Amino acid sequence: MGEVIIRGMLPKDIDQIMNIERICFSLPWSKASFENELRNELAYYQVAEISGNIVAYMGMWRIIDECHITNVAVLPEYRNKGIASMLIEKMIEICRCSEISDMTLEVRVSNEPAINLYKKHGFFAVGKRPRYYFKPVEDALIMWRKMP
Numbered sequence: 001m002g003e004v005i006i007r008g009m010l011p012k013d014i015d016q017i018m019n020i021e022r023i024c025f026s027l028p029w030s031k032a033s034f035e036n037e038l039r040n041e042l043a044y045y046q047v048a049e050i051s052g053n054i055v056a057y058m059g060m061w062r063i064i065d066e067c068h069i070t071n072v073a074v075l076p077e078y079r080n081k082g083i084a085s086m087l088i089e090k091m092i093e094i095c096r097c098s099e100i101s102d103m104t105l106e107v108r109v110s111n112e113p114a115i116n117l118y119k120k121h122g123f124f125a126v127g128k129r130p131r132y133y134f135k136p137v138e139d140a141l142i143m144w145r146k147m148p
């Protein structure tokens with residue numbers, strides 16, 4: 001694996017992000033949603049690039065002094081190499097520098113890889129949102145991370 005570069009998402013990345021989105025999620029976001037996110041000054045998106053190719057991305061919204069993680073996805077052939085961890089650590093650093101005190105997210109209750117990833121980086125489960133997801137219908141686990 002070549003060097004992993006973590007950097008802010010740019011308009012030219014959107015086609016590659018859409019490919020990741022379609023591979024990783026049963027209900028992928030539209031191209032227009034990502035274009036809107038790039039115009040949204042409260043949205044922060046980071047990508048992981050290897051040899052010029054986007055292999056992963058992660059997004060969050062700033063809401064007053066909290067951060068809401070919107071999405072994280074890594075192409076299957078690049079998983080278990082610490083790439084999501086690099087993205088999450090970058091987001092934590094951005095929050096620390098922006099005086100954001102707490103971070104939160106929802107995740108499918110069956111998504112063990114993602115739940116483990118978040119726990120590894122200091123998130124803990126606080127409750128569930130029943131039937132939050134479709135395709136298939138499933139509860140969401142609500143997780144929070146408090147800045148030390």
Ligand SMILES: CC(C)(COP(=O)(O)OP(=O)(O)OC[C@H]1O[C@@H](n2cnc3c(N)ncnc32)[C@H](O)[C@@H]1OP(=O)(O)O)[C@@H](O)C(=O)NCCC(=O)NCCS
Nearest residue numbers: 024072073074079080081082083084085107113114116117
């Ligand atoms: C969840 C996901 C983002 C993890 O990405 P990744 O780059 O493979 O994660 P990392 O290599 O940084 O792993 C960090 C930790 O996550 C956990 N983890 C990752 N993959 C796992 C798996 N298959 N099973 C169990 N735990 C796993 C482990 O705790 C791991 O730490 P460890 O290596 O010390 O055991 C990736 O599997 C993915 O894109 N899944 C599909 C999209 C998705 O479900 N996104 C989350 C939506 S909320």
